Amino acid sequence: MAAKRRAKAPENGLLIDYEYCTGCYACQVACQQEHRWPAGMGGIRVQEIVQNLPNDKSYLTYIPFPTELCVLCAARTRKGQQPACVQHCMAACMKYGRIEDLAKEMTKPRMVLWAPRG
Structure with a gap:
């Protein structure tokens, strides 16, 4: 029986700081x-x-x-x-790089580190 190949973990990802996103799209x-x-689809x-919140x-x-x-964007x-x-x-709230480097920059509660499935 052939051994299953384990998917390689991604090396790169995105660090997104939600605090600074202005919604410019x-x-x-x-x-x-x-x-x-096409319209309605995208990466x-x-x-x-x-x-x-209270008080309208x-x-x-x-x-x-x-x-x-x-x-x-391979x-x-x-x-x-x-x-x-x-x-x-426009807000410079996204950064691309090596996951282990980006993880060190996760210093705020509204930051997310994202990587594609391996």
């Missing part, structure tokens, strides 16, 4: 244009979250999240370029 548009995704999506106030948060279609990163979403992020 530049990452989402850049991904759609780079990969020619990264921006979700708008509205939290109702609300808090709006934008959450950029990579989807299962994201391959970290064609770009092989050439030493940043993924399209990172390059075009």
Whole structure:
């Protein structure tokens, strides 16, 4: 019986700081244009979250999240370029790099480290 090959763990990922996302959707548009995704599809999506607070106030948060279609712009990163979403992020709240290096930079509670499935 042949041994099952274990999927190689990804080496690179994205560090996203939700505190600074302004909801400009530049990452989402850049991904759609780079990969020619049809409307409604893409490697990264921006979700708008509205939290109702006391005294008729609300808090709006934008959450950029990579989807299962994201391959970290493999064609770009092989050439030493940043993924399209990172390059075009107006708030500079996304960073691409080695997972172990990015993990050391996770110093705030609203930061997320994302890597594609291996």
